[in-house]
Amino acid sequence: MLLLLLSTIIPVSIVGLYGISSSTNTLSEVAKQQLEAESAKEAKNINAFLDGVSDDVLFLSKIPPIQGIIRARAGGGVDPQGNSSYDAWIKQLQTTFSAMMEQKPHYMQLRYIDEQGNELVRVDSDGTNIKVIPKAELQNKADRPYFSDTMKLPVGGLYVSPVNLNQERGQIERPFKPVIRYATPIFDSQGQNRGIAIANVFANQFIKPFKEDNQQADDKNKYKGKENFLVNQQGYYISHPNPKKEWGFEFGNNEKLEKDYSQEVAKQILSNQQGFIDKGDYLFSYHKVDPSPKQPEFLVAIYKVPKDSVFAAINSFKIVAILIILVSLAVVLPLGIYRARQLVNLIKQLVNGISTSSLQTFSTIEQQERVANQQAASVNETTTTMDELKASCRQSSEQAKAAAVAAQQALALAQKGTQAVGETLEGMFTLENKVGAIAEQIVNLSEQASQIAMISQIVSDLANQTNMLALNSSVEAVRAGEYGKGFAVVANEIRRLSDQSQKSAEKINLLVSNIQKAINSTVMVTEEGTKTVKTGVQIAQNTDQAFAGVAKAVNHMVFNNQQISLNLKQQLDAIQQVVEAMNNINKGAKETATGISQTRWGTEQLNKAARTLKQMV
Numbered sequence: 255m256l257l258l259l260l261s262t263i264i265p266v267s268i269v270g271l272y273g274i275s276s277s278t279n280t281l282s283e284v285a286k287q288q289l290e291a292e293s294a295k296e297a298k299n300i301n302a303f304l305d306g307v308s309d310d311v312l313f314l315s316k317i318p319p320i321q322g323i324i325r326a327r328a329g330g331g332v333d334p335q336g337n338s339s340y341d342a343w344i345k346q347l348q349t350t351f352s353a354m355m356e357q358k359p360h361y362m363q364l365r366y367i368d369e370q371g372n373e374l375v376r377v378d379s380d381g382t383n384i385k386v387i388p389k390a391e392l393q394n395k396a397d398r399p400y401f402s403d404t405m406k407l408p409v410g411g412l413y414v415s416p417v418n419l420n421q422e423r424g425q426i427e428r429p430f431k432p433v434i435r436y437a438t439p440i441f442d443s444q445g446q447n448r449g450i451a452i453a454n455v456f457a458n459q460f461i462k463p464f465k466e467d468n469q470q471a472d473d474k475n476k477y478k479g480k481e482n483f484l485v486n487q488q489g490y491y492i493s494h495p496n497p498k499k500e501w502g503f504e505f506g507n508n509e510k511l512e513k514d515y516s517q518e519v520a521k522q523i524l525s526n527q528q529g530f531i532d533k534g535d536y537l538f539s540y541h542k543v544d545p546s547p548k549q550p551e552f553l554v555a556i557y558k559v560p561k562d563s564v565f566a567a568i569n570s571f572k573i574v575a576i577l578i579i580l581v582s583l584a585v586v587l588p589l590g591i592y593r594a595r596q597l598v599n600l601i602k603q604l605v606n607g608i609s610t611s612s613l614q615t616f617s618t619i620e621q622q623e624r625v626a627n628q629q630a631a632s633v634n635e636t637t638t639t640m641d642e643l644k645a646s647c648r649q650s651s652e653q654a655k656a657a658a659v660a661a662q663q664a665l666a667l668a669q670k671g672t673q674a675v676g677e678t679l680e681g682m683f684t685l686e687n688k689v690g691a692i693a694e695q696i697v698n699l700s701e702q703a704s705q706i707a708m709i710s711q712i713v714s715d716l717a718n719q720t721n722m723l724a725l726n727s728s729v730e731a732v733r734a735g736e737y738g739k740g741f742a743v744v745a746n747e748i749r750r751l752s753d754q755s756q757k758s759a760e761k762i763n764l765l766v767s768n769i770q771k772a773i774n775s776t777v778m779v780t781e782e783g784t785k786t787v788k789t790g791v792q793i794a795q796n797t798d799q800a801f802a803g804v805a806k807a808v809n810h811m812v813f814n815n816q817q818i819s820l821n822l823k824q825q826l827d828a829i830q831q832v833v834e835a836m837n838n839i840n841k842g843a844k845e846t847a848t849g850i851s852q853t854r855w856g857t858e859q860l861n862k863a864a865r866t867l868k869q870m871v
Contacts, residue, residue, distance in 0.1 A: 286537070286539070290528070290539045293555050294528065296555045297528075297542065297555045299460065300555065301544075303460050304436075304545045307455050310436075311438050314354070315440050319344075320440060322338055323340065323343045324440070326338065327368075348375055348377060351364040352377050352384050355377060355379045360381075360455055360456045361455060362378070362379060362420065363452075364377050365451070365454075367401060367449050367450050369405070369448055370394070371394045372395075372396075374392070381456065399415075400435050401450060404437040404438065404450045404452070405450065410438070411438060411439060412437070412438050412546060413436070413438065413549075414434065414436055414551060415434055415435035415436075415437075415551070416551045417457045417461075417492055419501055419504050431458075432461055433455065435452055435455070436452070436453050437453070464483070465493055467482050477563040479560040480563065481495050481559075482555070482557055482558075483557075483558065484553055484554070484555055485510075485523075485554050486553055486554075487524065487551055490502045490503045490510055490511075492553065511523065516533070523538070523556060526542070527541075527542050528541040528542060535561050535562070538556060539556070539559075540554050540557070541554070620854060634840055636733070636734060639726065639727075653713075672798060696773050699769070700770065700773045706762065707766040707767075709762075711763070714756055714760070714763070717752045717755040718752075720748060720752035721753065724746070727742075727744070727745035727748070728745045728749070731745060734836075734839070737835065741828075741835070744828040744829075747825075751818065751821040758810070765803065772797060
């Protein structure tokens with residue numbers, strides 16, 4: 255559930271925050287552009303208006319009536335070029351001024367002032383009524399700064415006064431009449447300065463849009479709380495939403511831009527052509543209006559908008575985004591919970607299946623581990639038995655070699671006995687004299703026959719032991735399964751050879767018994783040696799035949815013992831191979847047991863993981 259909540263809330267929150275941040279930046283940029291565009295537009299309108307005024311003033315300075323007045327004054331009241339009188343040119347200029355003021359009601363005054371500062375022609379207007387001022391009411395303006403400054407200008411030069419309140423006879427007119435003056439010098443045909451043409455312009459023509467904009471209700475403004483200012487080059491308010499702050503320089507109060515805002519803001523606004531300021535809770539956009547770049551006077555149109563108003567759309571977007579997030583969560587979370595429960599049930603089923611399978615696997619592996627350990631123990635025991643069998647076979651081989659040597663000795667003795675019997679046959683007539691010697695030889699033969707019987711008994715015992723070892727090997731081969739099949743064949747072969755050795759030993763025993771009987775008979779014959787030679791000869795012949803059989807039997811026993819020794823050697827090699835195979839089997843069984851142990855450990859870990867997962871689910 256936590257992962258589901260995080261996977262839902264975090265992406266939506268990130269997207270929402272990114273959208274809000276992006277929208278904030280975008281709206282800020284849009285607001286900046288719009289405010290800059292509005293301030294630039296207002297400044298452009300003011301500049302266009304004032305450019306029209308400057309063009310009009312320059313045009314008026316070149317019209318014929320002014321030059322006619324100059325010529326008529328110089329000609330004693332009559333214009334020598336057209337014989338027009340001075341008064342006729344005055345009336346014509348008054349008519350021209352009046353016509354222009356009718357066409358353009360933003361002109362408050364149009365005047366022609368001579369080089370002495372005397373008003374020669376003056377036409378006033380209150381915006382509706384046009385009045386030509388009679389000669390008796392005309393004044394001298396030589397002391398006014400605009401006159402003296404304009405007289406210093408060259409041909410085509412233009413003087414622009416600061417925007418201020420109009421004064422009559424040293425008093426500010428009420429209601430206030432903001433005015434700006436444009437003047438240009440007038441020269442005669444000889445280049446002599448003959449006065450100035452000056453126009454007083456109602457500054458309300460470009461101040462009024464600021465006031466109207468400030469007076470609009472907030473619901474008509476795009477941005478609530480927006481304020482427009484128009485300040486002069488010193489930062490005094492020319493137009494302000496609060497009229498008490500206007501014209502501070504005229505009344506000697508300090509209602510300036512830097513008083514309401516920081517000095518830094520005021521300095522930045524007054525020192526740059528245009529710009530945008532993000533300061534505190536407000537955004538400022540400003541644009542300079544410079545009617546005459548050669549003069550220090552200028553105006554600045556300023557727009558101030560509260561940030562809250564600009565970001566009202568962002569706040570609405572935030573509310574909408576939060577509502578969308580909540581609605582999305584309300585829709586997604588129940589579905590996610592339902593799907594999560596289905597997933598949990600599926601995981602539970604899988605965990606139960608894994609747990610059951612791991613338990614079964616664990617039980618099977620435990621059983622396999624026990625079997626593998628038993629097999630390893632059996633193989634180890636078999637290896638030990640084979641080592642013992644190897645030692646026994648080595649001992650049997652050594653005993654077989656000893657038996658072969660003894661048999662060869664017996665063969666040599668039998669040959670000697672045969673020679674002695676021959677000598678007996680040859681010296682039968684001297685038998686009587688040598689009966690004692692024969693008796694001694696027979697005693698020796700009896701002892702040697704006993705030794706042969708003993709050796710034969712040893713061979714018989716070895717055969718029995720070999721037979722038992724072969725039988726045990728067959729049993730162990732059966733227990734070893736597939737790995738012991740080859741060893742079973744070798745064990746059966748050893749068993750067969752052991753049986754043959756036992757049979758040979760039995761034959762030797764029989765022969766030895768016959769020899770002993772013959773010796774006994776010889777003893778009896780010797781004792782009865784005094785009997786007839788015929789009987790002695792017959793006995794000697796029988797003895798010769800018996801020794802021939804003994805030699806043959808002993809020779810056969812030698813051959814058999816040699817064969818047994820060879821077979822035991824082969825058996826020893828086979829046992830060595832079996833021991834190596836059993837060692838390999840033992841190593842494999844141990845590795846199998848180790849692998850099964852590791853598998854059991856892994857199964858235990860899987861079972862633990864399944865139980866842990868089950869607890870988590």
